[in-house]
Amino acid sequence: MSFMSNFAEKHPKAAQWIREGGLFVLFSYVVTFIKYLLLTFLPALFVNIVGDVEWTWPGIQVEVLGVPLTLAIIGNSLADGGLAFTLANFTTIFLGECINFPLQRNVTFRSHGPVIPQILCHLAGTIGVMLVMNLFTCIWNPVTAALGVPDAVRNIATTIVTGGVAMIIIFAIDKTIFAPGFMNKDYRPEEAAAKAE
Numbered sequence: 001m002s003f004m005s006n007f008a009e010k011h012p013k014a015a016q017w018i019r020e021g022g023l024f025v026l027f028s029y030v031v032t033f034i035k036y037l038l039l040t041f042l043p044a045l046f047v048n049i050v051g052d053v054e055w056t057w058p059g060i061q062v063e064v065l066g067v068p069l070t071l072a073i074i075g076n077s078l079a080d081g082g083l084a085f086t087l088a089n090f091t092t093i094f095l096g097e098c099i100n101f102p103l104q105r106n107v108t109f110r111s112h113g114p115v116i117p118q119i120l121c122h123l124a125g126t127i128g129v130m131l132v133m134n135l136f137t138c139i140w141n142p143v144t145a146a147l148g149v150p151d152a153v154r155n156i157a158t159t160i161v162t163g164g165v166a167m168i169i170i171f172a173i174d175k176t177i178f179a180p181g182f183m184n185k186d187y188r189p190e191e192a193a194a195k196a197e
Contacts, residue, residue, distance in 0.1 A: 027103045028167045032159055038092040039089070042091055043081050043085045050083050050084055052084070053082050054077055058071070065146075076138060101122055104174050108178075109174060113181075129166045132165075
């Protein structure tokens with residue numbers, strides 16, 4: 001403990017980044033694991049509710065590495081789980097962020113800023129990341145399936161890759177929205193970061 005205390009005294013900015021980054025990654029991976037567990041049974045549950053239905057937008061047919069697939073920013077082709085997988089994915093993201101947001105806000109960044117604007121900014125970032133990651137998975141899943149990658153391995157890899165990219169982007173958003181002074185009319189992120197040291 002004395003090493004960390006000494007380090008924090010000598011390098012307060014680095015210590016803050018290590019603390020926040022470490023907690024952010026820890027919480028994010030715990031939430032990612034929960035999402036993975038949910039994705040093991042939720043698609044089958046939603047198939048029972050909505051059936052085998054394809055739902056994609058914009059639904060452009062292309063070929064990647066000789067594998068025909070449907071490009072979609074929202075939704076999934078029937079081969080990739082269709083509407084059932086899309087609903088399962090949206091559900092896991094929503095439930096995951098219901099856990100992740102308060103942990104990051106209250107524990108990682110210790111924010112006392114305006115919660116509604118923070119939720120809205122975090123939600124906008126999450127939706128943006130989700131749309132980009134959906135485009136990635138609509139390419140990744142059919143190509144890896146065609147290469148013979150087992151479903152369990154593909155799901156783990158998809159969760160880690162999409163979760164990792166999402167973590168980097170959401171960390172940058174959270175670092176901004178949870179900074180002291182966020183939403184003040186004279187707020188400047190670089191000054192808030194300097195004050196937080």
